[in-house]
Amino acid sequence: MTAAPAFTAELHGVSRRFGAATALDDISIVIRPGVMSGLVGPDGAGKTTLIRLLAGLLDPTAGRVTVFGQPATRADRARVGYMPQRFGLYEDLSVIENLRLYANLRGVVARDQARRFDDLLRLTDLTGFQQRLAGRLSGGMKQKLGLACALVQTPDLLLLDEPGVGVDPVSRRELWRMVQNLTGAGIAVLWSTAYLDEAEKCDEVFLLSEGRLLHAGPPGDLTADVAGRVFGLRSPGQGRRRLLAQLMDRDDIRDATIQGGSLRLLMQPGAAPPEAAIPARPRFEDAFVDRLGGGPGGTSALAETYPLIPETGAPVIEAQGLSKRFGAFIAADNIRFDVPRGEIFGLLGPNGAGKSTTFKMLCGLLTPSSGTGRVAGHDLHHARAAARQSLGYMAQKFSLYGDLSVRQNLNFFAGVYGLHGRARRDKIAQMTDIFHLGPYLRQNAGALPLGFKQRLSLACAVMHAPPVLFLDEPTSGVDPIVRREFWSHINGLVQKGVTVLVTTHFMEEAEYCDRIQVIYRAAPIALGTPDSLKSDAAARTGDPDPTLQDAFISLIEDHDARRARTGDAA
């Protein structure tokens, strides 16, 4: 025996295939004790497969997975804490009963349990909720309880599979802090995430894309690649979208995105930035896109063929005091806003805050308890069918028919929206062309690569050329290239006069909005452009350059603090 290795776990030349699909391809990484390692990548990159290999739940097709010096399948499970995407909480048991159950399963002796539970409950802020049923906890609290259960016995290796999914930014940040504190005790942590801003905060990052390892090492190493090449360009107003498309098409610009009233540019190595561009701090996403070979072009073939939506002068989407009650529970309370033609309007809020309820009322999926909504001039109550004909809808989850072929999906949605015969054939041919669906027409939609599912969903939503688009977290979990391509189309459509309502808690999506309505605890708490929300936050917190995420968190914390004060006064 040689000296104890300096790492907790290791993957050496590991590949894993499922049938014909390769989930992981020749991955070699090392996970060290006391280090917060981030496993970063879009959905379908192979993150879960890698974690399951480390947890000893899967065998690699090729290569070696070593945990504590043993093959992972034979490693001492008592020393591994594993939190799968949906942690197996017993919803009908209380918080403390869940903890006790996992402690007993893990063989934690009874006399140690009480002290351990106290520590964990304090760590996760759940002390006041011990008797609450797990099923009654919010998404963030459930994740915290899951984490506590994974920690009933202090592990040497903690594997967390997307603990931030379905958790609002505030809880996500708290969860992050808790886990980060654990590394101080020498625990090796692997935190998997699709949020690239989280990657920046890790000690070490493994960047996965389509099963391949793009980067392993400190995140700074990766962003160092793009240092000096990232710039901001002020361009407020509607003109920024046209400018963005032009810049994305240029050869000397590797990537361009919208950040509120500015554009963010990543230049090709050696290329000179445009005039008036100000150097910006490189972010992980810049580096990721750089590694992927740069962003897509900015011209939207879809927008070019789209009819111009005429200006009527009236607001296109109107929410007039929309409220929704489910029994005694108020899901949305007096939501009120107008969206003019050609604007991207964002609904932002933590889970369960009421943004989805508002969204669903406006696209006719829910009937408001009071208030009215209008879409393209059609009252949702009295002209439901006309309102629906004028909107295109894209859900957060792929929600077309997976068992039907791409062509059958296109046929169906064309037919449903009233396209028939020649008009339908022409439209489908056009969509096939624009979204490069040709080779996939006969394939089942469910088996498409993620990026093509995204394209097909958009194609089905816009075939009838609606003047209004409803997007529900349209690009959550997709890789940054696909997201850019998607928003290029949306930007193009907006220039043709299409009005867009989008719900999201992805800040990258929110940056594309003209205006954002922040909804919290069923009520609107702030409305403004991304820039004004950021500058308000800067004034409030003193942070000179807050991200939209920071602004959002500060808004919510501020609101909670004010509620607490008025609550005390009362």
Added chain:
Amino acid sequence: MMAGRLWAVIVKELWAILRDPRARIILILPPLMQLFVLGFATTLEVRNTVIGIYDRDGGAWSIELAQRIAASPNVAATLPIFSAADMRRALDRQQVIGVVSIADGFSADLAAGRGAEVQGVFDGRKSNAAQIVAGYLGTIVADLGAELQVRAAPTASVVTHWFNPNLQYLWFTMPGLVVIITTISGLGLTSQTVARERELGSFDQLMVSPLRVPEILIGKVVPPVLVGVVNASIYMILISQVFGVPLTGSVPFFYGALLLYLLALGGVGLLVSSLSQTQQQAFLGMFLVAVPAILLSGYASPVENMPPWLRLVTEADPTKHFLIVSEGVFLKNMPLWDLWSNTWPLAVIAVVTLGASAALFRARME
């Protein structure tokens, strides 16, 4: 416009049935398997039985009787029994389904021209089979008696079974089986359809489209109805050609009633589906409906034997009505008027269930 949208839904639903591997299996395999397996399993004949013979007489006629029993095609073997305890044990261990106990003096009584007695003891745990075997044995004993009393006036009544003169059990079971299998596959398909959309996440996508609720529901009912018509046609051909059950009644009328029956089933299936959040719930819900529908239909036990309040309930069971139509068309050449009296309730049930499912569908949207 409306027709175009409806057509799009129907095509989509047809593809959904034909391309979903699970739905495809529900479609083809179980119905055919059921037809053959149930066709031969729900036999009403009892064969391969073992009968105990407790012969306390030991005379010429008791041996004659024992031999006649052993020679019956329905009896595989006889087991000699020598004491009452023996008889109890043989029945208790299910070695025999029944015992024929021949009293002491049986042959002597017969030879003297007096009446003689034979006792049958049967296993009450298998009451149905035991009854049938008792019938067989009764016939054998009666035959023997008849031969002996040629001189005496025959008093036994002669039984004729109309519509099924040879009492072929397939004639009886097959027309019922068509109904049962159509019921299960029809409910199976429609009960999945809305729940599947909910589970796959396409439900919201459907609801934000300009489709109206009736268009969605009609679009979802038509494909299972088509499948039901095709399946039932296959059974009709199989039953009349392969199993040799006579098809005496009006085939066009049968198809009309079938159509109404499938619509009624569709309504029930959509009700189940609208109530279910997942396909699994829908599957369980389907059984919750299918089992009582079949039990109350009169397929397993005659409706006439049910208590009056339950008979009232069966009026709401579409399976009961269509079972009468099916049996009427196959065996009885039932007059159209009688058929009609069992067909219009199907139309009423279809209208009610489809209407209810539309209302529920709207309500469950929230």
